[in-house]
Amino acid sequence: MKRVKCPKCDNYITFDETKYQAGQSLVFECPYCSKQFGIRIGASKLRATQKEENPDEHANENGYGSIVVIENVFHYKQVLPLSLGDNVIGRYMKGSGVNTPIETNDPSIDINHCVLTVRHDKHGRLQYILRDGPSYTGTFVDNEILGDRERRVIEDGCLFTIGATSIILRAAESE
Known part of the structure; x- marks a missing residue:
């Protein structure tokens, strides 16, 4: 429905x-x-516009995982692929430089809200590090707000919140 x-x-x-x-x-x-x-019915015009702007950023052939934006009154469920390096998460606005944009009407999400860095650790496994943008409303991990310069390592299934939006990390499949 x-x-x-x-x-x-x-x-x-x-x-x-x-x-x-x-x-x-x-x-x-x-x-x-x-x-x-x-x-x-079908794909939104906004999503098509995003793909035209950044066609290579919406493919997930590299297998670095994704984030799942949970549906609420401001937006529908979205699955956004992650890339190696910094994934700037925020509200979609054309030309903003956000490489992991969320289509939303949520006024409590900043255009550059937080950054999820995907990198390899010293053992070659993927590591996910979350930090706040800085944003006006903050970034919460397990109901704890991240400090101004705090970086938090998160794992598959971790729930974090930006504004009124909850997001789940889906890590890449381990080999």
Whole structure:
């Protein structure tokens, strides 16, 4: 089941997306305010724009893991691949330089909110190090806020929070 937000009254309308094909247009009438509006099923225009801007950054052939952005009232679930080096995580804005952008309306996420560095440790295994941007609302790992210059090593399944958004690290498969 998917939800769409009425552009007039901000109430949600739920529908079964499996009954429709990608590219199909739907028209809804809000039961709360009677506003009629349309949507198109399939990939968002914003995601297509991001791929045009950075086509090589959205491929995960290198296998450095990913982050899973948990769906909430500000955005849908997103899986974003990570690359070796610094992955700057923040709210998507065209031309911002963020290489791991989240499509969101969450006002508590900064454009450059935090950085997740992927590197090899001295044994050759991948290591994930999280630090705050610095951001206005902070970055939390296990409900503890990261200090201004603190770096925290995180592992597969670790939950961290930026603004009102929760994110889970999915580490690359070990060989």
